[in-house]
Amino acid sequence: ILNVEQSPQSLHVQEGDSTNFTCSFPSSNFYALHWYRWETAKSPEALFVMTLNGDEKKKGRISATLNTKEGYSYLYIKGSQPEDSATYLCASMQGAQKLVFGQGTRLTINP
């Protein structure tokens, strides 16, 4: 298993500020990169599945980019709101059926 790493581990952001965090993954034998949002006491919710180098995806105020050659993805949140508080997980698909997760970035939005 090749490691997926996320940074930072936790982040506190003022409401209204924008923020971003990083996922690094093995660039060899790349299949896909997933982002999930995981709120406390709920199940992880899929945000994006990205497959192509240079991919950019957007969902409301959240967007993500992908660089498969160097093995990193950024997740951006614009104008953070309290409801954005959650743990954000990235996962690299290694093999056709297996997601390898990072440890997550725990985001807290301060009102």
Added chain:
Amino acid sequence: EPEVTQTPSHQVTQMGQEVILRCVPISNHLYFYWYRQILGQKVEFLVSFYNNEISEKSEIFDDQFSVERPDGSNFTLKIRSTKLEDSAMYFCASNKDGQNYGYTFGSGTRLTVV
């Protein structure tokens, strides 16, 4: 919105006992998975299941573990003889095509082995 349902939400069991964790995936999904998260660690892959057979499994998924789709709607994970280190949150997930869509996760079963 369709959900993946897991039962029970919490299970406490004695070491050495068998446990069955149950999941009802989304009805038109074809790929099914079990993942787990030991407290303080990363979410880790256990097994994937497609077309009524295991398609991939991790080294964690040894002979003590088995999966079954007994009736076309339920998807179960059995641990034959639980160990203390099996204590974790177990997540079931399903997916439409295995590649292009994000997974839909259940809310998990917290298993505590005492």
